[in-house]
Amino acid sequence: MSSRSTFNRKINYLAAIALLLIPLFWLSQPATIATKETPGSPGGKLSRLRDDYQLSQSQIGEIDPTSVTVKLATLGLRGVAANILWEKANDYKMKKDWTNFGATLNQITKVQPNFINVWSNQAWNLSYNISVEFDDYRERYRWVMKGIDFLEEGTKYNERQPRLLWDMGWMISQKIGKADEKKQFRKLFKEDDDYHDRFDRPTALRDNWLVGKEWYEKAVEMVDNLGVSMMGKSPLIYRSSAPMCQMSYAEGLETDGTFGEVAKAAWNEAAKYWQRYASEGISTSYRREDRLDEPVMIRLGDKELEEKTARDLLAQLDALQPGLREKIVAEKRAALTDSRREALDTPLEKRTGKQLQLASEAADAIAVTHNEVARRITGPKRKKALELAKKIAKHEQLATYVRRYRNIVNFDYWKKRAEIEQSQEMLNARKLIFQGDRAFSEGSLIAARDAYRDGMAEWRKVLDAHPELVSDQTLGEYLLEVIKRYRRILNQLDDPFPEKFILQDVLDAQRNLYGESPQTEQNQEKE
Known part of the structure; x- marks a missing residue:
């Protein structure tokens, strides 16, 4: 091989490298922030994609340069590095070495900033598990706020994760408002200028229940506006959190000794929130009959409407052949055994244990479905009767779904409570x-x-x-x-x-x- 051909090959390599620098520059140019002197730049393709998908880079430069972790992270083994840091954090926690525990948590977030369990689990550790290790309620409050600040930092790295926003609402509302030291915690939270000044929050809005409600509302808005997942949260509970915070705020006012028009206005606002909650669409665990891959959607405020619609349709069905339903019941009753009939005729308070069972069986035996009534109708009215029976069953089923979901959140109690408290x-x-x-x-x-x-x-x-x-x-x-x-x-x-x-x-x-x-x-x- 001549020296001339070797030289030409080197020139070709250098030319190829130079050409590759152009797409690399286009792909990896970093974003810049606008200043008074120079306009900002969105950066290259990768930088714009990170911005579009709300992804953050690992802050490798902020990891302890003397640790094994930085070597692993630099080599692309961030998962291994994170596992090592998790083990260290657990070890420091067991030893109650809170300084090193907090420092290790910060290291973990630099390695895996988009792993939301890092933020939620360790924020819980700080606010719930570590805070109780201290006797002074002021020190406990300080660790509660450390957990809240830690979780808030996570929301900045994961701007499309409503779970962290919801967790923020939970931490601020429940941990501060339901703790054994809630009276002291609520007072300290209202006076915490270091926290509230970051949001320019006026004194009147510094109640932990109102701040928690604010974070819950952000979580709901993200789901509604961006179409992101609730991350395993039940829609029923997820959407009830902000209204319940308003209820708790009104309760808290009276617990603290604030009454009159201020308390009345708070309960009035709670009633409005509950009414808004009642009108929101809730995805259920039930499946549509016509589309099994889609859930049944309900509104908690529709129970009375569904029941009334079913009653109206039922009246239309029974009007097609008056007395038919009663006739079918009489036929079924006549077919009962003597013991069942006797149990059914015995007043409830006088029934024996055996009769209670027989009466229940008898009631099931003489029950008449709408479809049974419709099928007994003959002639030109039969088709309409079958259609009515199907509609009645649909509305009754929806009313049942709504009733079950209302019971889960004690809907009727809180609706009535917000009205009466005014x-x-x-x-x-x-x-x-x-x-x-x-x-x-x-x-x-x-x-x-x-x-x-x-x-x-x-x-x-x-x-x-x-x-x-x-x-x-x-x-x-x-x-x-x-x-x-x-x-x-x-x-x-x-x-x-x-x-x-x-x-x-x-x-x-x-x-x-x-x-x-x-x-x-x-x-x-x-x-």
Whole structure:
């Protein structure tokens, strides 16, 4: 091989390398930020793709240069590097070496910034698991906020991941608002200028429930506007979180001693949020009959409409041949065994255990479906009857789906609660009971007794206007605690408990639920 041919080959190689630099420059040119002097640039093709798909580069330059991790990450073994860091983090956690634990978490995020479990799991560790290791509630709050700040950093690296936004809402609303130290945490959160100043948030909006609601709403907006997945979250629960935060905010105001128009406005806003939630489409776990690959969509506010539509169609079906349904029932009843018929005729409260079972079997046996009625109709009306039966079944099924989903989130309770809490009687009752609690804690027994008595009188007005609340379990538990404190005050004042107690029906309802008699409770208080 001549020296001339070798030289030519080298020239060709250099020319090829030079040509390859052009597409490499086009592909990998970094993005630049605009300044006053120079305009910004979106960068090359790879930079634009990262921006379009919200992908971030691994911050390899920020990894500890003396560690094995940076060597692995540089060689493309980021998964192995991340596993090593996870093991180190767990080891530091077991040793309660919080400084190195936090530093290791930061290293993990540089290696795997788009792995959302890094952010959600370790934020939970900081806010829930590590914070409880400290005795001072201020130090616990500081670690709770470390977890929140850590998770917020993750939202910047993963701008198309609604799960992290939802987790932010959960951390701020639930961890601060439901912790054992919630009174102190909520106060510290409102006064946390370092956190709120980043968002230019006014003082009136610094309540943890309102801030949590804000993050929940961002998560829902991302799903609705960008069409991204809820990441395994139930649509029913996912969409209920922001309205429930508003409910908790209204509750929190009254717990903190804020009543009147401010509390009323908060409950009014909660009612609006709940109504909006009722009108949103919810994807269910049920499948459409005509398209098995698509879920049945419902609206929580449609139960009454579906039930009314079914009743109207049912009336049309029965009008095609009046008395037919009753005739079919009579035929089925006549075919029952004597024991089943006897059990069905026996009043419910007098049935034996065996008769309860027989009566249930008999009720199933004489039940008449709409399709049965339609098939018994003959002549030109038969086709219409079959169509009506099919429509009735469809609307009844939808009403059943809605009812089941409403029960999961206690929809009817919160709907009614948001409405009732706005009444003047309820506002008065809450305020008076709060005043009674405060007087009791200060040792002012007479003032506490009078406030409780007046507060329960206001509760009586509320219950008379809404008798269904008497047997409500959640409300009953609250009132039972109020009554117990009232009894304790009367005992300390040597005052007798009223024979005709104003909330006796509430006590009776609780006794039926828990099998505890008011008299027994009174004796326990005296002891």
